[in-house]
Amino acid sequence: MKPIIKVMQTVLVNHFYKLNAGFLAFFFFLFFGVVRGEQLIYFHVSLIKAFLASPVFLAMVIIAWGLYTLKCADYIIKRILEPRQLFLTCINRLAPKKVWGWMLYTHLLIYMPVLLYVLIALSFAVHAHQWIQVIIITISNLAFIVSATQAYFRVLQQQSTESFIFKLNLPEPKFAKPLFAFPLYFLWHERKQMLLITKVFSFLVLYGFISFYEPDGYDIRPLLLIFLLISAAHMSMIYQIRFFENEFLLFTKNLPITLTKRFVQMLGLYLVLFSPELIYVYRAYPLFFSINDYPQLVLILLSLAAFFHSVLLTSDMKAEDFLKIVFGMLAVLFFLIFYNPGSLLFVFVLLIAFVFFYGNFYEFEKSNQAKEVKP
């Protein structure tokens, strides 16, 4: 293996899959784990034929691919700009064409889950002589791949996102900043792309569900599963919030604030973070949920976010272990929701989150602190 391939895979590709394993595993489970074996191929063939036949559906699928591209670009750019990854600039000593080629190679590796599905869809479109769809899918994906690669190339060469195409300047809220909202300001300032992509994804999932799903009768469970998916999509953001707390909010441990109040503040943080979804979901009323079931929707988002946040307070938590817990929790809830357990299930999850939070908040210590004084 060439040294550059090894570096790119270790530093950029493997880390991307580690960080997003929960998110990707959930999608894999949704697309390949839910449908029974013998119906799996039929399900996917129907799905592909459906979006090839409907321009609106195809547009939504392409937007979803575009969002995944933005997610990849956001990750790679932030990773390249990390001070610890500064050594990557040594690749710039190669000819620019080669550098571009390596960045393309890197992007293709992290774009692989989408690319495989795109190639299968293209083969169906060619087989059915749907040439317009072939052109649209090919051009859109080429545009995504080339623009992402070009962005990495520029960032690697300039070590800056100046004049970068994804740069966003969001307005600065002027009101007073309460402690619970500090992580929201962090997302607003430092993780704009991630915030935007996740929220657009949430909106598209909810919009698609409300617009296209036709229930036979009243059933809260499909909407709960959609909210489970939205929770999974916010996983990276929760991870970033914990990173921010570890790096910049350690001083708040010196402030006399009770643990219960800190826990309530965390719930307040996630209530604000999920408020766009919780407001937008009113479009689904009364067909998909009744007012009596609305607390369930709030609770599923809050309890899961609180649970994952609290799990990340465990000192020795490795990324792999965390992802196992995330995936396990999502899988268990996925099946339990089918039995329509009601709000009690999410109250129970919230209770577990509180126990984790209570036991670990003051005991948590960044793992690199252990190395500071070691002989």
Add this chain to the structure above:
Amino acid sequence: MLQFEKTEKYYGNHLALSVPALELPEGLHWLQGENGSGKTTLLKMIAGLHPFKGDILRDGISIKKQRNKFLSAVNYGEAEPLYPSFLTAKDLLELYCYTKNAAITDSMDLLSELHIKDAYYKPVGTYSSGMVKKLSLVLAFVGNPKLILLDEPLITIDVASVDLICKFIKQKRDREGVSFIISSHQSFETAIHFTSTVLVKHQTLQIKEL
């Protein structure tokens, strides 16, 4: 008075600090020790930032059992303070004053004397390292603490501010009876008369009265 009861701090399997039993009387204490000896670790333990085994009590109040009561009277100024870059001095001062039950106006004079009042509404990300350090010192004096822990308070700040900080420490001690534990590699010369030196050596503490 600060009491240590079977206090142990481990980093992984490595014992960084062990204080089986020790009483530190009120006063001005100069914390000394080599780089990496555990001075910052000790201060962070007392400030509630680091978990540890055993207990630390201030006037009989345990940090483990009555954490909020303990921390209401213990303030901490870090050696290299790190605040979110988007927060302003106003945001931080309001947070500290709210949680420490103090009036913001009480801190305004010190902000003004340290010449950071002009940057009161500006994000901390626009501050120089010296300004961030001065802000952290202002925050360490917020409220009515009984004990203030200062980790290298004199680094990165200008000479005029050093004199001012020393004067303020003396005032707090003489007028309000506040105790201090100050770690510093720099000498305070005659600016501050310490009650004792606390030496961190061989993973434990040794007190020497002056």
